[in-house]
Amino acid sequence: MDRDRFFALSPELLATTEPDDRFHELSPAWTRCLGWTLDELRARPWIEFVHPDDVAATRALRQADTQPVHFVNRYRHKDGSYRWLSWSGSRMVDGTSYAVARDITEAKRTEEALRESEERYRELFDNAKDLNYTHDFAGNFTAVNNAAERISGYSREEALQMNIAQIVPPEYLDAVLPWVLRAGAETTTATYELEIVAKDGRRVPLEVNSRVIFRAGVPVGVQGIARDLTEQKRIEAALQVQREQLREDVDVTAALARVGSEMITSLATPVVLERLCRLTTEVLPCDASHIYLWQPGEEAYVPMSGHGHTPEQWEAMRVMKFPLALIRPLHEQLEREELVQVRRADARGRRALAMFRPGGTNAIMFVALRRAGELIGVLSASYLSRDESFTPQQLRIARGIAQLGSFALENARLVEELERADSFRSDFVATMSHELRNPLTVIMGYNELLLDGTFGAVSDEQADILRRANKNALELLDLVNATLDLSRFESRQVPLNQEVVAIDTLLDEVGAEMQAVSRKKQLAVQWEVSSEPITLSTDPVKLRMVLKNLIGNAIKFTDEGQITV
Incomplete structure (x- = not known):
């Protein structure tokens, strides 16, 4: 009874297996970890839950003479994903095994993320395009990286024999030297822009981030990371021209x-x-x-x-x-x-x-x-x-x-x-x-x-x-x-002589005048006139002429059929 209670209450993944490679006893924590019910886990050989890449190593460890054994492998979750488990187990003479496992998936993820972060850091550092350098408080260079050699044109050996005053123009040196002299006493970081004079005489604009180097709490020098702003300045100048244009x-x-x-x-x-x-x-x-x-x-x-x-x-x-x-x-x-x-x-x-x-x-x-x-x-x-x-x-x-x-x-x-x-x-x-x-x-x-x-x-x-x-x-x-x-x-x-005209009367007059013309071509003129009395303020002579011209054109260009007004 105490054994069953121990299995039920344990947060660890407790298990016993039989010689037939099936689980016998399992703690409820297995269901919480893998999503399978305990009966589902017992129904199949435990090896079927192991990641294919881990099967061979797991079998070898199970058969190892050295007991107990400690190993890590992956078990399949019910949703198809895999969880990392850390095992400790022993195999008895009768073939029964006792084991306890811990879910270390999150630890593995953290470890992998840390490893990837370290790799990225090393890659960025090794392939950095920015200048990295150090110098003492007298301005003498003590270290430079490959980018510093490439951008300045000075070899590492040459640079380590130089002082910042030899590559920083006077107009910038006056602003930089006071900070170098005060570094550690009043401030420990600084960001500024300056130009350096390369070996071939070119001026290279840089954005510099400097910090004081401490050893045992004592300031011993300055480390700087400088970014080449040549392309940025070119783009800014081009954009300025474009904006002005x-x-x-x-x-x-x-x-x-x-x-x-x-x-x-x-x-x-x-x-x-x-x-x-x-x-x-x-x-x-x-x-x-x-x-x-x-x-x-x-x-x-x-x-x-x-x-x-x-x-x-x-x-x-x-x-x-x-x-x-x-x-x-x-x-x-x-x-x-x-x-x-x-x-x-x-x-x-x-x-x-x-x-x-x-x-x-x-x-x-x-x-x-x-x-x-x-x-x-x-x-x-x-x-x-x-x-x-x-x-x-x-x-x-x-x-x-x-x-x-x-x-x-x-x-x-x-x-x-x-x-x-x-x-x-x-x-x-x-x-x-x-x-x-x-x-x-x-x-x-x-x-x-x-x-x-x-x-x-x-x-x-x-x-x-x-x-x-x-x-x-x-x-x-x-x-x-x-x-x-x-x-x-x-x-x-032509002036307009406007007067109030009854439209129905004017249309009757126009119809009578055009009747002979339409009869000559054997055409019927259908008049659709509103039953409501309508009056207009217009020149009746001019309006009559317009209507007669329109109807006359209609008669002239109609060979057969009917004309509707």
Whole structure:
């Protein structure tokens, strides 16, 4: 009974086995450890629970002559995993074995983690890319690692004969030496950045972490770990350039977006020119801006618009012309390039700026305005009082403004050509309509006189011919009048005489007028009119004409079927 109680209460894995390699007695701790019930453990040979890699060693130890035996192996958990067990056991003469085991799985894991950690530490230390060194309080090196040799260019033998003052530049040495002298007395660690001078003369930026070395509580030197910042500094510099470029791109885009949003609504050439000069001075920014357009007939550039000068200064400039013979070098350069910048401080700039002196100009850039690649003018931006160059960002913005300005000028030119063509067409239609209407009116008048018998009696056949001729002339007159009205509508020359109109009455009148036309083609016109009375404030004559034109077109282009209004 005491034996059973001992087995039941023991936290250890207690077991006895029979000669047939099966468990006989087991403590409940086995179930807690492996998940198997005690009956499941007894039902199979114990060797089936042993990890395959541990079977041979376990069998050999069980048969060993030396007793007791101590060993470690792995037992399979019910979930398929394995637990590490540490055994102590003895085999009796009759073949019965007594054993006690402890679950050392967690200890094994800790041991494995520690082993892996030590291996990683050794690997990191052996293959460290950072400089590791030590020196005494006088600054003499006492140890360096391979990375220190590689980065500094000095061999270990050379380095151990050197002092930190021989590789640290004076501007950094003044900051490092005081800490070295105070080390151990006031502070034991320090982090700082410095540069060293390599054997080949290169400067290598380093981030240094230093600590005081103590022996028996006494500070004896300094240990340092230094990281080569060369690549980091290069990346930081590249990122800084990239950030500045991105910031510039954003500024340029915003400036050109503003120019584009204002220029897109400009359709008249004078407005385009005025806005282009004003926006140039605002978004660059600069003191003044002008546009000079090329006049082929005069072989000269003529000022067309300006911003930034007083009215008196602009009047003095506006009457000037710049013949090609005077500015040929600038003209030829702009034919090849997009932009030319000159300053009064430059020898070649003084002559180029002489012609712009009415407003006082110290620095100016000229940007080409083009149409289909051909130079049509120049946009200028200038400083009146400052004698300095425009920045690369300003040059980018100026090029963009010139491109947008070229597009806007071309659009304005096309709109003006379209308006001229439309005006010519309207004039032609009006003239043609008047020229046709007068003879038609005369023809219809004579037809009426003939039908009335004013010139003598006419036969029925002749009267029928006259009526048909009169009808066709009337249709032609309606067409001429409609064409003339359309021309007037497009040119906004027809006033609207608005009044309150009952739609049902107007539709009845239009239906009656169009009935003869639809009957001629044997087409039915179906009217779908609201039963509710509807009134509109409109010009009834113009609305009637629009409806008649729409219905007439529907009848004209419908061969058979029905037309629904």
